[in-house]
Amino acid sequence: MPGPDPAGTGGQTHGHRQMPGWPATEGGRTMALHEAPEINWEREYSKLARQQKKLERDYRALALMHEQTERLRNANEAAKETANFYNRLLLANTPGITFMLDLELCFVLGSEKVVAILGYTDMREMVGVPFDALFTARMEPHWVARMAQLCRQVMESGEAHSAEELVTFRDGGAFVFRIDITPAAERDGVCRGAVVVMSDVTELIHAKETAEMASGAKSEFLARMSHEIRTPLNAVTGMAHIARNTTDAGKIQSCLAQIESSSNHLLGIINDILDFSRAESGRMPLEETDFSLRENIGFVLTMLEPKAKEQDIHIHLDSFNVAHDVVTTDALRLNQVLVNLLSNAVKFSHAGGTVRLRVNEFEHVGDSSIFRFDVVDEGIGISPQQASRLFRPFEQANVGVARTYGGTGLGLAISKNLVEMLGGEIDLDSREGEGSTFGFTIRCPAKAETSEPGPAQAAAELSPEDFAGKRGLVVDDIAINREIIRELLADSGLEIETAASGKEALEAFSRAPEHYYDIILMDIQMPEMDGCTATSAIRALPRADAGDVRIVAMTANVLQEDVNRAMDAGMDAYLNKPIEVDNMVAILRQQLAGQGGGR
Numbered sequence: 001m002p003g004p005d006p007a008g009t010g011g012q013t014h015g016h017r018q019m020p021g022w023p024a025t026e027g028g029r030t031m032a033l034h035e036a037p038e039i040n041w042e043r044e045y046s047k048l049a050r051q052q053k054k055l056e057r058d059y060r061a062l063a064l065m066h067e068q069t070e071r072l073r074n075a076n077e078a079a080k081e082t083a084n085f086y087n088r089l090l091l092a093n094t095p096g097i098t099f100m101l102d103l104e105l106c107f108v109l110g111s112e113k114v115v116a117i118l119g120y121t122d123m124r125e126m127v128g129v130p131f132d133a134l135f136t137a138r139m140e141p142h143w144v145a146r147m148a149q150l151c152r153q154v155m156e157s158g159e160a161h162s163a164e165e166l167v168t169f170r171d172g173g174a175f176v177f178r179i180d181i182t183p184a185a186e187r188d189g190v191c192r193g194a195v196v197v198m199s200d201v202t203e204l205i206h207a208k209e210t211a212e213m214a215s216g217a218k219s220e221f222l223a224r225m226s227h228e229i230r231t232p233l234n235a236v237t238g239m240a241h242i243a244r245n246t247t248d249a250g251k252i253q254s255c256l257a258q259i260e261s262s263s264n265h266l267l268g269i270i271n272d273i274l275d276f277s278r279a280e281s282g283r284m285p286l287e288e289t290d291f292s293l294r295e296n297i298g299f300v301l302t303m304l305e306p307k308a309k310e311q312d313i314h315i316h317l318d319s320f321n322v323a324h325d326v327v328t329t330d331a332l333r334l335n336q337v338l339v340n341l342l343s344n345a346v347k348f349s350h351a352g353g354t355v356r357l358r359v360n361e362f363e364h365v366g367d368s369s370i371f372r373f374d375v376v377d378e379g380i381g382i383s384p385q386q387a388s389r390l391f392r393p394f395e396q397a398n399v400g401v402a403r404t405y406g407g408t409g410l411g412l413a414i415s416k417n418l419v420e421m422l423g424g425e426i427d428l429d430s431r432e433g434e435g436s437t438f439g440f441t442i443r444c445p446a447k448a449e450t451s452e453p454g455p456a457q458a459a460a461e462l463s464p465e466d467f468a469g470k471r472g473l474v475v476d477d478i479a480i481n482r483e484i485i486r487e488l489l490a491d492s493g494l495e496i497e498t499a500a501s502g503k504e505a506l507e508a509f510s511r512a513p514e515h516y517y518d519i520i521l522m523d524i525q526m527p528e529m530d531g532c533t534a535t536s537a538i539r540a541l542p543r544a545d546a547g548d549v550r551i552v553a554m555t556a557n558v559l560q561e562d563v564n565r566a567m568d569a570g571m572d573a574y575l576n577k578p579i580e581v582d583n584m585v586a587i588l589r590q591q592l593a594g595q596g597g598g599r
Contacts, residue, residue, distance in 0.1 A: 097177075097198035100184055103155065105131045105148055108193060140168050147179075151194040154181045158191060164201060176202045232262035267578060286330040286421060288444075293327050293371070294320060297359060300338045304346065308355065313346050318356035318376070324369050324446035329422060334442065337415045337422075338373065341438045344412075345377035348436075353378045361446070369446035370424075374439040382430040390428065415440070467494035470592055471516065474498045475505040475531065476523040476554065481577075485521060488581055494519075494588070501526050502534030509538055515545045519591055521575070524555035524566060531555070532569035539570040550591040554579065 097117060099110030107126045115123050118134055126134060131151070135144045154161050160182040168174045177198045184193040236259050243255035301317060308315040338357075345355040356376040363370040382390065390412050419426045423443035430436035472494050474485045482498045489496060499505040502522075506529070509517060520538075524531040535551050552573045553566040563574050573587050 096200060098196070100193055100195045101131055101151055102193040103191070105151060107131065107134055138169055138171075140170065143167060147196070150181055151196065154183050154194050155191050158183050158185070164205075167198070175200050176205045229266060232266050235259070235262040236266075263578070286333060288328050288330055290326055290328050291331050293322060293325050293359070293446075296331055296335065297338070297357065300335050300342070301357070304339065304342050307343070308346050311346060311349070312351040313349050313353055313355055315342065315346060315355040316357070317359070319358045319360070322359060322361040322371070324361060324364055324448050326448070327369070327371070327444050327446045329442060329444035333418045333422060337418050337426075337440065338375075340412070340415045341373075341375040341440075345375050345379065345436070345438070348379035349377045350379060364446065367445050367447065368443060370441055370443050371446075372439060372441050374437055376435070376437045378435040381432040381434050381436055382428070383432045467492050467588065467592060469493075470518045471495045471497070472519045472521060472588075473505060473508060473517050474521045475500075475502065475526075475534070476521075477501055477526040478523075481523070485579065488579070488584065489588075492585070492588075502529030502531055502537075506534050506537050509549075510541060514543055515548075517545075517549055519550040519552065519588065521552050521554050522571065524553055524562070532565055532571075535566075535569045535571055552587060552591060 097111065097114045099114045100108040102108050107129050110123060110126070112123075115121075115126065118126070118138055120126055131148055132144050135147070150161055160180065162178070162180045164176060164178050166174055167177050178201045180197045180199075182195050182197075183191045184195050185191045239255035239258040239262070243252045243259075246252060246255075297317060297320070301315060304315060342355060342357065349355060354377075356374075358372075358374040358376065360372045360374075361369050362372055416426050419440045419442065424441035426438070426440040428436060428438055467489075470493070472489075474482050474496055475498070476482045476485070477500055479500070482500075486496045486498070497508070497517075499508050505520065505522065509520070522531040522535060526534075529537075531553060538549070538551070539546055550573075551571045552575055553563075553571045554575045555562065555566075555577060566574060572591055575584055575587060
């Protein structure tokens with residue numbers, strides 16, 4: 001009989017498992033407890049332990065994979081953030097207008113410059129917006145359409161496009177841009193769009209044009225200088241040939257006068273070039289002295305009067321309204337400006353015309369005044385277009401006028417530099433065909449009177465005296481220069497000896513008794529031993545007259561550093577070549593009279 005089945009299962013196992021607490025069954029037959037199979041608990045535990053270890057290994061593997069995944073994700077995020085940072089930095093510092101368009105000509109990205117120019121605050125607002133919609137608001141529509149066409153051509157052909165062109169903005173601004181369009185292609189060669197870089201080269205183009213104009217002006221200047229120099233040089237050589245082949249005393253004197261005039265003209269050209277060079281390089285120092293402004297102006301007008309009379313021009317002081325006549329400034333540079341302006345006024349005036357000089361003191365504060373000088377002529381005048389070029393170096397207002405009247409084209413540029421050095425400004429008021437007024441101001445210390453004579457007065461009060469009983473040594477390596485000085489001083493009473501080098505001069509002075517030579521005229525540039533070296537050697541000799549003998553430099557080097565070098569070597573005065581007789585005689589009188597500052 002079957003045993004009791006309290007659960008009504010008919011002796012079946014629940015879910016194919018033997019219910020706990022019930023006898024084991026096998027093949028539908030209830031097994032007695034003593035018949036159940038024996039369980040190997042040790043084996044089961046070992047099995048479970050292995051499974052647990054496998055689970056732990058799997059867990060650690062998963063944890064490691066998760067950790068590595070997080071690290072990779074973080075690294076990717078960091079790399080992306082770094083890339084974004086450098087992209088933003090690159091776009092923020094990219095010069096000019098730079099942007100990329102996709103194949104549909106829609107905006108992808110661009111520099112901060114393009115964002116600002118187009119009136120946006122954030123580039124993200126522009127992404128996906130068509131090119132023409134973005135740029136038509138700022139640029140001319142025809143330019144936008146042409147740019148779109150160029151971008152399509154570049155994307156289709158794969159070839160870059162570069163050009164310089166004028167870009168006009170709708171607000172009226174116009175700039176020259178260098179435009180470079182390149183295809184934006186991946187490594188596989190498939191084009192994804194176009195990159196446009198627009199660089200503003202307006203200033204570069206302007207600088208290039210200015211440089212080309214300056215180069216052209218210099219070329220024109222050199223051609224003009226060739227003409228200016230060759231014309232008087234032709235007169236010199238021609239008159240010398242005529243004088244050499246005639247015995248007519250009157251004709252010889254006429255030739256000599258022409259030679260002297262032409263030589264003076266050549267000297268003026270050279271002085272203009274040197275003065276401009278020194279002014280441009282800042283190597284033209286001011287030598288301030290006290291002098292009478294009225295007397296100085298009188299000297300300038302007297303100097304220009306012969307030239308004005310030759311052209312039948314009346315030149316005079318029209319007005320002089322000055323309360324503080326004694327000024328402290330560089331008289332030579334002031335005179336140079338006045339002579340330049342007055343000479344131009346005479347040159348460009350018609351015969352029978354008048355040139356007027358007006359001088360006014362219109363401000364005096366403390367011990368300083370501002371003086372205004374106006375040079376007024378009734379000549380050919382200057383157009384506004386020509387006037388804008390007048391004060392530029394190497395340029396003249398009108399090439400045709402320059403050919404007619406001559407000139408270096410440097411006078412006004414030099415005058416402008418000198419006026420600015422004197423603390424003032426220069427200006428022009430002119431009407432073509434009616435005349436011109438060149439005016440300038442200077443600022444300098446000024447007072448009403450002085451008990452000491454100015455330089456012009458002091459020079460005038462030098463008592464004329466001959467050089468009888470005086471002996472000089474002329475030192476020059478060129479024989480004709482030594483002969484010229486000997487002839488120029490032939491009637492002065494000065495006994496002349498010569499030396500062909502600095503070494504010969506040193507030997508002659510060393511052999512001579514003390515106080516044998518009263519003055520030495522020393523050339524600077526000589527072979528074997530130059531003038532400065534010879535002067536230093538003479539000053540160093542152990543004899544009583546080594547420090548007393550007057551030594552005057554003679555040289556064609558007229559830059560200030562050359563003067564300083566000569567003075568540092570121990571020279572007492574300076575004569576520029578070509579030698580002007582009056583200047584040489586004045587310096588000889590000054591030095592031999594002991595007025596040059598004894599040692």
